[in-house]
Structure formats: structure tokens, C-alpha cells
Amino acid sequence: MGSKAEAIEQYLLKIIELSDDHIVELRRAELSYQFSCVPSQINYVLNTRFTTAQGYVVESRRGGGGYLRIVKVPIEREDDLIKMLADKSKQDLSEQEAKGLVIRLVEEGFFSKTEGRLMLGVLSGGVLARAKEEKDLLRMDLMRAMVLTKLREK
Amino acid sequence: MGSKAEAIEQYLLKIIELSDDHIVELRRAELSYQFSCVPSQINYVLNTRFTTAQGYVVESRRGGGGYLRIVKVPIEREDDLIKMLADKSKQDLSEQEAKGLVIRLVEEGFFSKTEGRLMLGVLSGGVLARAKEEKDLLRMDLMRAMVLTKLREK
DNA sequence: ATTATAAAGTCAAATAAGGTCAGAGGTGGA
């Protein structure tokens, strides 16, 4: 049984897809009611799955007439990419982050679908098991290497 | 006398066979309960019998809604390059070997040129530096993962 | 202005998975 968080994610993705300008606006309380969960779980989903790294901007407003707005934004890809890669302080990459990033890079057309699959193949699952504690560091190295390879070819 | 590990293996093989897309998803805790063993024995079975060398990709997720997913990738090829990957005794792959292999796989049209470049980007140079002595083992894991990913999509 | 009401945000604890590793226990062949 998939988690509730995932169901909420899927629902949001779907309605974003359906909206013509890739913007969706909603009430936190209503959504949490629909999915019979506490309101703060909506924040959890937003914080873990609709991050800027994954290409989303979330705005909100409290109080009467409050709302949540999720906007999917395209990136100025190469600049942002280089920035991300150049950010030396970011030395590790979790599996989740990696997946989000790859999905986005494919959506942006930076990588083809098959390339994306290839990347997911090495970045996720038990493939890096041997690397143990260094797994997340290595994953970052691999991601860098692949993005750089691709940049060079363009 | 068949071991419990073998019984679990047989069971998994059977349900993978029965599933129409060769994918099976399950709860570790449930399975271990069915076979009255500790949960970690499931990992033992997966690690010893459902490896990439044997054509399986295993994914998992922890936490609420967690799961194990086993994907079988059919390796029915006369292609001896690919067969080599199925050779369990071959556990490491040097940089030179990797390059040669990728080049041939691209020549044969198994991988596209850009995919090949992506692979070389990951398999060669200092990218795996972090893995130290395990570098060659890890390189083999990566190669297997990529080939399986590609086979999976064909 | 003050107070009431209607949102949404934060954060940490509780819960629900799966992962790792080292050592104990078997088993079969030389």
C-alpha cells in the first residue's frame, strides 16, 4: 500500500498537469480533509516533493482567504545547472534528490528519456550499496560527471 | 534438504513468473512472517540470489509505506558481451575493460553514442576515486546496472 | 483599536518501515 504522502503527491501532480498554465491553487484544510490526514501533512508533502530543486515554487497565504499555490517553473537550464554543480558546499545527493533532479532534467529536455533512465539506473536502488557510508557522496560525483559529460557534448 | 533461503527464492521466482510484467512488490516484514524467519533473511536471499549479475534489479523504500520491489530483466541473448555480465565469478571491471566494453556495445548499436559517452563519463577517470580499493567492483556494479536498465527498456 | 475567527506554518515525537553487520549454527566434501 503506497503511502498517503504519495497519493497526495500524485493528486497534485495530476491537477498541475491538467491546469493549462502549470499553476494550481488550493486550500490546505480542504485537501487534508479529502485525504483524511492532518493539515500539516500537506506541508510535509510540499516540503519533500515540491522543492525548488524539483522545479516548483510554492507560495501561500495565511489567515482568512488563505491559500496554497504551487507553480511549476522552467529553469534557465545550463546556468542553473552549472551553478548547482559549482556549489562545492553541496557534496552529497540522496536518492530522492537524485530522482527528482533527473526527472526534471529530462522534462527540460537536457537529457533524453533513455539517458534519464540510464542515470536513474545507476543513481538509485542497491547499485551503490558497496559504497556504504559514502553512498551519497558518490552519487553526487556520479551526477556531476554525467551532467558535465552532457554539457561538453552540447 | 532445501534451506529456507532456497524456499524463499523459489517462492519469489514463482510469483515473479506469474506476474505479467516480471515485477513484484512486497513487504519485507510480511514475507519474513510467512516464512517464519527474521526480516534480515529476506535481505540475505536478495543479496545472494537476486543480484544484477543474475539479471535482477531490486529497489526498496523505508519508512511508512515502505516496500521491496524485484524486477527481472530477461537476458536471453547470444551476445557474449552481455553474457559476460551475467558471469557471476567476474566481479570487477578495470577502467580499460570498461572502455573497451562500452565502445563495442556502442558499435553494436546496443547503446547510442550519447549513452556511451555518458557511461564513459561515469566509468572512467577520477569519478570513482571515493570508492578506493572497491573501485573496480563498483565499476562492475555500475556497468551491470546500466546494461540491465537498457535491456529493460528494449 | 480591539477582539474574534480563519487560515497556514513549525517542530518534535510517535510510528512504520527497511538495512547492516557480525557472529552463531549447519552441512557437505576432502
Place this chain on the structure above:
DNA sequence: TCCACCTCTGACCTTATTTGACTTTATAAT
């Protein structure tokens, strides 16, 4: 018999999700 090589177990670890008490901010009503 003895050794090498499986299997099996349990203690401990890491990660993801769910919940709820408390906080903050906006609007509406007096």
C-alpha cells in the same frame, strides 16, 4: 574429522511518514 562455505539470527541503525500541540499571520466584526 575438519575446514570452507553457506545459512540464520538478533541487536542496532537509518530513513520516511504521520500526528498533534503550539505559533503566526491575515481578515472580519465590534
